[in-house]
Amino acid sequence: MMALCFILFGLLFILPFVPGICEIRKKEDAEPLFIDMEYRKDPCYFSRSFKNKLTESINSDGKLEGILSLNLSKEETVEIIENASTLEQSSIKNVCYFKGNFNSGSNVSFEKEVYVRGNACIGESNQLYALACEGDVSVLKGTRFLRWIDSEGSINVGEQCDLGVSATCTGSLSIASNCSFKRLYGFPVVTGGASVLSSEEKYCSNKGEIPIFEVRCNDRNPLNIPPNSCEDYTYITSRSLTIGDNALVRGHVKALGDIVTGECVTIAGNLFAEGDIHIGAHSNIRGTVFSQGRIILDQGVTIGSKGKVKSVIGKQGIILGYGVQVFGYVMTEGEGCIT
Amino acid sequence: MEMAVSILKAYLLFTIAVMLVYMFRHFIFTLNRLFGEQRIYYHDIIDSDLKTISVLIPMHNEEKVAACILDRLIKADYSHDKLEIIPINDFSDDTTKEILDDYAARYPFIRPLHRTEGERGKPVALNDAIDKAIGEIIIVFDADYLPPPGIIKNIAVCFNDPEAGAVMGRVIPVNTQENILTRLLDLERAGGYQVDQQARYNLRLIPQYGGTVGGFRKNLIVDLGYFDTSLLAEDTELTYRFLINGWKVLYANRAECYEELPEKWSVRSRQIRRWSRGHNGVMFRYIISLLKSSCLSLRERLDGMLLLLIYFIPVILLTGLCDSLILFFLGEMEIFAGIYFLIFIGAYNTFGNFAPFYQVGTACLLDGAPQRILLLPCLIFNFFFNMWYITRGFVDSIVDIITLRKTNWHKTERFRTAARRESAS
Numbered sequence: 001m002m003a004l005c006f007i008l009f010g011l012l013f014i015l016p017f018v019p020g021i022c023e024i025r026k027k028e029d030a031e032p033l034f035i036d037m038e039y040r041k042d043p044c045y046f047s048r049s050f051k052n053k054l055t056e057s058i059n060s061d062g063k064l065e066g067i068l069s070l071n072l073s074k075e076e077t078v079e080i081i082e083n084a085s086t087l088e089q090s091s092i093k094n095v096c097y098f099k100g101n102f103n104s105g106s107n108v109s110f111e112k113e114v115y116v117r118g119n120a121c122i123g124e125s126n127q128l129y130a131l132a133c134e135g136d137v138s139v140l141k142g143t144r145f146l147r148w149i150d151s152e153g154s155i156n157v158g159e160q161c162d163l164g165v166s167a168t169c170t171g172s173l174s175i176a177s178n179c180s181f182k183r184l185y186g187f188p189v190v191t192g193g194a195s196v197l198s199s200e201e202k203y204c205s206n207k208g209e210i211p212i213f214e215v216r217c218n219d220r221n222p223l224n225i226p227p228n229s230c231e232d233y234t235y236i237t238s239r240s241l242t243i244g245d246n247a248l249v250r251g252h253v254k255a256l257g258d259i260v261t262g263e264c265v266t267i268a269g270n271l272f273a274e275g276d277i278h279i280g281a282h283s284n285i286r287g288t289v290f291s292q293g294r295i296i297l298d299q300g301v302t303i304g305s306k307g308k309v310k311s312v313i314g315k316q317g318i319i320l321g322y323g324v325q326v327f328g329y330v331m332t333e334g335e336g337c338i339t
Numbered sequence: 340m341e342m343a344v345s346i347l348k349a350y351l352l353f354t355i356a357v358m359l360v361y362m363f364r365h366f367i368f369t370l371n372r373l374f375g376e377q378r379i380y381y382h383d384i385i386d387s388d389l390k391t392i393s394v395l396i397p398m399h400n401e402e403k404v405a406a407c408i409l410d411r412l413i414k415a416d417y418s419h420d421k422l423e424i425i426p427i428n429d430f431s432d433d434t435t436k437e438i439l440d441d442y443a444a445r446y447p448f449i450r451p452l453h454r455t456e457g458e459r460g461k462p463v464a465l466n467d468a469i470d471k472a473i474g475e476i477i478i479v480f481d482a483d484y485l486p487p488p489g490i491i492k493n494i495a496v497c498f499n500d501p502e503a504g505a506v507m508g509r510v511i512p513v514n515t516q517e518n519i520l521t522r523l524l525d526l527e528r529a530g531g532y533q534v535d536q537q538a539r540y541n542l543r544l545i546p547q548y549g550g551t552v553g554g555f556r557k558n559l560i561v562d563l564g565y566f567d568t569s570l571l572a573e574d575t576e577l578t579y580r581f582l583i584n585g586w587k588v589l590y591a592n593r594a595e596c597y598e599e600l601p602e603k604w605s606v607r608s609r610q611i612r613r614w615s616r617g618h619n620g621v622m623f624r625y626i627i628s629l630l631k632s633s634c635l636s637l638r639e640r641l642d643g644m645l646l647l648l649i650y651f652i653p654v655i656l657l658t659g660l661c662d663s664l665i666l667f668f669l670g671e672m673e674i675f676a677g678i679y680f681l682i683f684i685g686a687y688n689t690f691g692n693f694a695p696f697y698q699v700g701t702a703c704l705l706d707g708a709p710q711r712i713l714l715l716p717c718l719i720f721n722f723f724f725n726m727w728y729i730t731r732g733f734v735d736s737i738v739d740i741i742t743l744r745k746t747n748w749h750k751t752e753r754f755r756t757a758a759r760r761e762s763a764s
Contacts, residue, residue: 016716024717029710030516033529035595037487040416043385185385214501220585220634234501238636252501256543270499274543288386288499292378309387315379329385 043185043329044168047132047150050113054078054097064099076112101135119153130164136171155186177322179338184330188304191338192322210268210286213251225249227262240275243267252287263298277314281321291315294334297324304328344671347662351674354659361652362687364645365694368538369701378541382593384496389421392495393474393557396426397464401482402433403755404599408482409442409449417491419448425472426482428453429464460747461550462566462573469560478554483753485513485597486552493594494554504586505548505555505577507536508594514754520607521600522714523721528600529706530699536590544642545582546590550574551598559586570624571746572617575647579625582643585634602754608728610751615732617746618650620739653726654733 023029042048050072057070057078068078077094084102091109101118104110110128114120119135122128125142128149136153145164149155154171157163163181167173173186217233225231227244233251235241240257243249243265252269253259259273263280270287271277277291282300288311289295289303295314297303304310304327312318312326317334320326330336394412398405405426412424426439428451439451452468469477478494480486490508497506509532515525539546548555550573560566563580566573578588601607629635629643666672696715703711739746 019713020715020717023710023713024519024522027516029708030522032513032515032525032597033511033595033706033708035487035511035597037485039487039489041382041385041489041492216501216585236502254500254502270501272500272502287388288384290381290384290499309385311384311386313379313381313383328387329383331383333379 043166043183044150046130046148046166047168050130051115051132054095054115058097064097067094070095106140120151124158137169141176175338177338181330181336181338182332184326184336185328187327189324189326189328189330191320191324210248210250210266212269212287215251217251234269245280258293286310289313294318295332297321297326299323301325302327344666344669347666347669348671348674350662351659351666354655354662357652357655358659359687360645362694364642365698367542368535369694369698371538371541372534372701372705375538375541377537378543380540380589380591380593381496381499382493382591384499386496386499389418389492390476390495390498391421391474392417392423392476392478392491392554393468393472394422394424394478394480394491395465395468395472396424396480396482397429397461397468398426398431398435398439398482399429399459399750400431400433401435401753402431402438403753404483405435405438406442407755408480408484408486409439411486411488412480412491413446413449414488415486415491416488417495421474422448422491423472423474424449425468426451427464427468429461430454430459458568460568462570463568465573466565466568469557469565472557475557476554477557477560479551480596481551481598483599483755484510484551487596490552490594490596493591494552497589497591498554498556500587500589502587503556503589504559504581504584506553506589506591506594507546507548508552508591508596509533509536510549510552510598511595512600513597514599514602517600517602517754519717519720520604521602522711523718524600524607526699526703526711526714526718527721529702529708529711530695532592533702533705534698537592539642540590540592542642543639545578545639545646546588547646548574548578548581548588550577552594552596555581556586559584569746570617570620571613572621575618575621576625579621579629579643579647582635582639583625583628583632599753599755601751603752604724606752608724609749611725612728612732612735613749615650615729616735616739617732618647619733619736620746622647622651623736623740650729651733653729657726657730 053072057072058064065080068080070076070078078097079094080097082099084098093111095112096110096114098116102116103121104123104126106124108123108126113130114128116133120133121138122140122143124140127144130147131149133151137151137155139157139161141158142160144162147164148166149163151169155167155169155173157175157179159176159178161179163179166183167181168185171187173184173189175191213232214234217235221237221239222235222241223239224242225244225247228246230248236254238256241255241259243261245262246264249267253267254272256274258275259271260278261280261283263282265280265283267285271285271289273291276293277289278296279285279298279301281298284302286305291314294317295312296319299321300323302325303312306327309328311329313331315333318330318332318336320338396408415422428436428439436453442449443451452471454464454467476495476498478491494506494508497503510528512521512525512528515521536546555577559581567576570576581588601610626644626647630640696718700712700715703709
């Protein structure tokens with residue numbers, strides 16, 4: 001009886017370790033966790049990846065006409081098309097490769113990626129999975145992108161469009177009102193349409209190069225920076241911070257609460273907040289704007305400056321007013337919209 | 340005798356209270372990672388104004404791994420005009436010097452520092468290299484690490500935040516398949532980074548700078564008088580010195596880098612004993628200033644204290660276990676009685692005992708490696724192993740304080756084979 005008890009005790013003692021011992025012997029999940037050793041940050045990653053796969057497949061296939069069956073991530077049918085205008089209210093089920101310019105009519109649905117070697121004009125109320133274009137792109141009112149849009153030129157987006165998870169270009173990215181987005185990348189990203197771009201100087205409070213002072217302000221937790229003041233400090237506060245109209249801060253600003261600026265404020269450095277950031281009309285932030293909450297940029301705000309790349313990142317959402325310019329990257333995990 | 344028994348009972352209650360505090364801490368972190376609001380790190384920021392970076396790699400007889408890390412860093416996605424790499428040859432008597440000189444001849448931004456005089460050891464080597472470095476930001480890698488190309492940018496971008504003094508990336512073991520020790524250490528690392536560090540970052544508590552796969556502002560460490568060479572845990576010391584002076588340490592879960600784990604229990608025992616000795620040395624030095632610091636919130640001070648005590652807790656637990664054994668054999672275990680206490684014990688045995696294991700299990704889930712959870716019960720071996728060697732490290736730190744003896748740096752043995760070197764490069 002005693003021996004049986006000992007055996008039972010031994011079995012129960014070993015039992016919890018049995019699955020682990022089996023795993024150690026079989027090594028089913030013993031590989032190191034995966035790190036992409038080639039990863040580099042690239043805002044145009046989606047389109048670059050698609051273009052690379054498409055180009056590789058076309059090169060290996062050798063011909064560029066008719067209908068091809070190519071191995072992109074999976075086997076896809078690719079229609080090679082010369083300069084074309086698509087009929088209205090049609091639905092295209094294959095990947096499309098346009099060798100020249102492309103104009104679509106209204107209410108056209110593209111269920112797979114579209115690649116355009118020339119310029120592209122997307123008609124009203126289209127739905128596209130994704131668009132990569134080597135020229136300029138014009139998107140008319142009410143069009144929806146399910147994934148991404150990328151251009152090697154500029155992009156001009158009409159009202160009430162949904163730009164999917166990413167809209168990127170190497171030129172200007174001009175977006176009209178009532179559009180939604182997740183990520184934008186352009187030089188600059190400008191809201192309110194092309195007319196704003198042509199009158200850019202009007203909205204830029206151009207003070208030339210401004211030095212940045214890294215020295216922290218002695219006041220450890222300031223509540224506000226007065227209007228019309230010129231501050232040569234970096235401000236860090238554990239509370240919310242209000243910056244008055246026409247103030248000039250020649251340093252960085254960080255608040256653990258919200259940051260609210262008045263109109264025509266200029267900040268030479270970066271602006272970081274754990275709460276929301278609301279930047280008043282015609283203000284100019286030369287550095288990056290980052291918030292763990294929401295970001296609201298009022299009319300005529302400029303982020304960054306020509307020749308540099310800066311970011312506007314708001315975790316919970318971003319609202320861009322009319323005539324906002326961002327030189328670089330805009331990103332949110334929440335909802336991005338243009339009023 | 341009665342007095343002694345009362346003291347033993349009081350100590351047992353103290354041990355239970357401490358365990359409960361840490362149990363709640365582990366649970367809060369685990370629940371935060373599973374269901375809480377996640378703070379995003381700055382890796383999405385794109386900024387053309389890059390800071391100048393000096394990457395320091397302390398090396399003592401690192402011929403097995405030196406070329407691999409330099410090969411990886413050469414591919415870094417960072418302008419070479421703004422990057423310098425300083426491998427620190429610290430009294431090596433193998434071919435490390437020749438390897439470094441060969442790379443320096445081929446790549447002008449690799450500028451080795453050969454140390455043959457003065458003290459040996461990581462803190463003093465870092466101090467010499469910081470003097471030589473021209474970067475605004477210092478990034479440190481141990482020689483056995485394999486940094487991916489984007490990691491420099493990922494770490495550097497954090498310093499756009501004017502409050503950030505230092506940043507810590509995530510360490511991922513590369514030689515997990517070798518034996519049970521590496522499998523178990525892999526679990527510990529996963530729990531420590533994926534849940535513990537990230538939760539502390541989410542909750543704005545105290546993520547810890549770990550001395551490698553991380554960076555800090557050069558001007559800060561210079562202004563604060565460089566690393567203290569009498570301490571073995573220069574990373575923990577940097578964390579607390581920065582915090583007390585009003586700077587934050589951030590955690591970058593996406594700045595991932597492969598490291599090589601010890602493959603022998605003897606090597607691991609020396610490593611963890613050294614960590615315990617160094618960490619406890621920092622605890623003795625900084626715990627009062629931490630609690631008095633006006634730059635930190637109450638929550639930060641509390642978490643900072645619990646983090647500082649982390650290598651003291653196994654000592655409390657070990658002595659608590661001995662205490663309970665003594666009380667058991669004295670027949671004095673009846674401290675509390677009643678149904679509520681019974682329920683409490685039941686609840687603690689169901690959940691409390693396993694709080695750290697929930698943390699590790701959650702990390703495996705978040706990492707998409709659920710099969711590893713099967714290994715959780717085997718962590719009991721590591722638990723007792725760590726408890727013993729951490730206690731010995733604690734005793735070492737007490738002796739350090741009493742005798743004011745000089746600490747000697749012992750490098751962790753490397754296990755990289757020629758085949759692994761090839762694949763790493």
